[in-house]
Amino acid sequence: MIITDCYKPPKVNQVKHILILLSHLILTSPLVAQETGVLYFKKVNGKYGWFKNGNDKKDWKYIGEIKNGKPNGTGVLSSTSGKYSGEVKNGMQHGQGTYTYKSGRKTVGEFRKSKPWNAKKYDKNGNSVITEVKKISKPGRRVYKGCDEIKRFKNGYGTYVVSTSKGVLSNDDAHKQKVGGEVLVSIW
Numbered sequence: 001m002i003i004t005d006c007y008k009p010p011k012v013n014q015v016k017h018i019l020i021l022l023s024h025l026i027l028t029s030p031l032v033a034q035e036t037g038v039l040y041f042k043k044v045n046g047k048y049g050w051f052k053n054g055n056d057k058k059d060w061k062y063i064g065e066i067k068n069g070k071p072n073g074t075g076v077l078s079s080t081s082g083k084y085s086g087e088v089k090n091g092m093q094h095g096q097g098t099y100t101y102k103s104g105r106k107t108v109g110e111f112r113k114s115k116p117w118n119a120k121k122y123d124k125n126g127n128s129v130i131t132e133v134k135k136i137s138k139p140g141r142r143v144y145k146g147c148d149e150i151k152r153f154k155n156g157y158g159t160y161v162v163s164t165s166k167g168v169l170s171n172d173d174a175h176k177q178k179v180g181g182e183v184l185v186s187i188w
Helices: 010-027 171-176
Strands: 035-044 047-051 060-067 070-078 082-089 092-101 106-112 115-122 133-135 159-164 167-170 181-187
Touching: 035 070, 060 082, 082 106, 159 171, 167 171
Parallel strands: none
Antiparallel strands: 035 047, 035 060, 060 070, 070 082, 082 092, 092 106, 106 115, 133 181, 159 167, 159 181
């Protein structure tokens, strides 16, 4: 008669229980697992902030990881103009992500403080929206523009790269900082 009972020595059982407890502690620590939920960005008493309730059709809605009452981690941020899916830090788009506009256009790549930093833009068919890069200033003919002359072109899809006293800036940043400079290239 052969007895096949699953007897395990006491040390094996102890090690197994210790591993289970350690894995539970690691996975529930704040560094690994964060609170998840839904938050709304809205104006209350004259101040904007993140709240646990709101209007899906009017307020920005976030579904994902939360830290200190703000979106922080990975999640989806929806607004009336589109949807961002990716990394969020302190309630702002920050890290790798994709912003999809209602029209179907997309911005894919890295975001910093809710602005595309190193990202590509695509139309609704998935084609890159950058169709032309044109050198404006040349060694024989330098082109300079004041801050009021540096404006959006091509309905906001085009960008000038401008060398200013504050560094190399996009036309939007140069206009905001009220500096002009040498227009290096146009990107459309």
